Amino acid sequence: MKAFKYLFLRVTLLSLLVISVLSAALYQLPVDNSYVTATFLEFRSTGKTPHFHSGIDFSTFLKEGIPIKAVEEGYLRRLEIDLNDIYGYTVVLEHLDGYRTLYAHLSKFSDNAEKLANMLRDEFGSKRIVVEFLSNDVKVAKGEVIGYSGKTGEAAQAHCHFEVRSKDEKIIYDPLDFLDKGALKPVQxxxxxxxxxxxxxxxxxxxxxxxxxxxxxxxxxxxxxxxxxxxxxxxxxxxxxxxxxxxxxxxxxxxxxxxxxxxxxxxxxxxxxxxxxxxxxxxxxxxxxxxxxxxxxxxxxxxxxxxxxxxxxxxxxxxxxxxxxxxxx
The missing domain is CATH 2.60.40.10 (Immunoglobulins)
Structure with missing residues (x-):
């Protein structure tokens, strides 16, 4: 893997986004009409060292560009802009219940975030860029498109990798415990x-x-x-x-x-x-x-x-x- 210098940015942006009403406890699926193709804590040998699969994967039917949606309303906390990191292009949201959700391997971000990413790529090139949002200025509605499916990072095929983390991101949780499993595509x-x-x-x-x-x-x-x-x-x-x-x-x-x-x-x-x-x-x-x-x-x-x-x-x-x-x- 090509070596990259790391660039870490902290920004505050103002955005006019629709705020959804407080929803039920269960999160919606990040991909419509999909099913799970990998589960929590499976073994992985990709990257520099073996590790646990820290989330679940949703099928996007091997297609890039499928909309990936916020599972619950909240705030944008982080963008990771890196084609070669294990997660690839990544969005992290924080929700009113205190948990954070992560969406990885994206081909691109939603429109406003993609404009910011393009601006930073133009300025800093192929460096790894981590953009942290410290305030609650960038609000995200439940079901809002936050990116599009891809295979950036170490994904072999296009899909959506989804995680649930504690607010301090020191604990990862099985996302199936948070999701409305009744909305999954029926599969034997x-x-x-x-x-x-x-x-x-x-x-x-x-x-x-x-x-x-x-x-x-x-x-x-x-x-x-x-x-x-x-x-x-x-x-x-x-x-x-x-x-x-x-x-x-x-x-x-x-x-x-x-x-x-x-x-x-x-x-x-x-x-x-x-x-x-x-x-x-x-x-x-x-x-x-x-x-x-x-x-x-x-x-x-x-x-x-x-x-x-x-x-x-x-x-x-x-x-x-x-x-x-x-x-x-």
């Missing part, structure tokens, strides 16, 4: 469990099969997804039971930003992501305290055999149970 989906790793040995998953382990307790990782429109999406929650007792529980609903470049806290080393392959293995054990691990008591069990049940759920309301057995050997 199901939860699948493809493979299981036990103490480093990988197996195809077979319902009620027996798998061997050797350690003081079984170190398990599972390759599981929501299959949606032939895409494999990450899941949101996994519960693991030993003989009916909950021993491990993860919920992927939020993440402090200091963990953004630490995806191997969640994913097994067998996880692989290329331009055409995504194989994500969730570790169901942890030696450290992690923000997404709610229950971790596997090391308190010392049996030679376990009847294991997994309950896997996604952010769309789907849930499915899987069963297998572990035998010390």
């Amino acid at each position: 989906m199901q939860i699948i469990l493809k493979r299981i790793v036990v103490d480093g040995v990988e197996y195809d998953y077979v319902e009620n099969a027996n798998y061997k382990f050797k350690g003081s307790y079984p170190k398990i990782a599972v390759e599981t997804y929501t299959e949606l429109a032939k895409n494999l999406l990450g899941v949101k929650e996994i519960k693991m039971y030993f003989s009916g007792n909950l021993v491990y529980h993860i919920i992927l609903d939020r993440l402090p930003m200091e963990y953004w470049e630490k995806p191997y806290n969640l994913y097994n080393e067998k996880t692989l992501m290329t331009a055409i392959i995504y194989r994500g293995y969730y570790n169901l054990y942890a030696e450290d305290s992690l923000p997404f691990v709610k229950v971790n008591s596997i090391d308190k069990y010392s049996s030679s055999t376990y009847s294991v049940q997994l309950e896997v759920s996604d952010g769309f309301g789907n849930s499915r149970k899987f069963s297998f057995n572990l035998v010390r050997g």
